[in-house]
Amino acid sequence: MNTLVRENxxxxxxxxxxxxxxxxxxxxxxxxxxxxxxxxxxxxxxLEVLVENNELTIVGRRxxxxxxxxxxxxxxxxxxxxxxxxxxxxxxxxxxxxxxxxGLVTLTLPKAEHVKPRKIAVS
Numbered sequence: 464m465n466t467l468v469r470e471n472x473x474x475x476x477x478x479x480x481x482x483x484x485x486x487x488x489x490x491x492x493x494x495x496x497x498x499x500x501x502x503x504x505x506x507x508x509x510l511e512v513l514v515e516n517n518e519l520t521i522v523g524r525r526x527x528x529x530x531x532x533x534x535x536x537x538x539x540x541x542x543x544x545x546x547x548x549x550x551x552x553x554x555x556x557x558x559x560x561x562x563x564x565x566g567l568v569t570l571t572l573p574k575a576e577h578v579k580p581r582k583i584a585v586s
Contacts, residue, residue, distance in 0.1 A: 482545035485523070493580060495573035496554070502544045503566040509543075510563055512570070514556045520547045521568060553578040 490497040502510070504525035511522040523544040550556060553575050560571045 481542045482522075483542045484546055485544040487546060487548075495571060498548070498570040498572060500544075500546060500568040500570075501566065502563075502568055504539075505544065505563065505566055505568070507563055510561070510568060512559075512561050514550070514559065517550050517552070518547050519550050519556075519559070519570075519572075520545065521570070523568065
């Protein structure tokens, strides 16, 4: 299993938060890239996207439903998701946009103008 563990310090006690690396797809187009990351159970409130030191980090924390009554069987795992990607210098990091729909996180990573193909007029 592809799991990362990081330690969170909360007062005097340490808590380990466990992360699972989600599946991802990258699609290149003329204007940029589309990155799709699968994070089932994650909603907008549980999603965090960070860009720092040429790295894009996506963290998804899922909230497990509360159970009323007696729990007989439980297979949902409490792990959250985390994935980090190195950004190519041609990507305009300040223009990255994100949306989430039913656990599919879609990021649009536009290319800088100087790397986009362009047609040169002949005189």
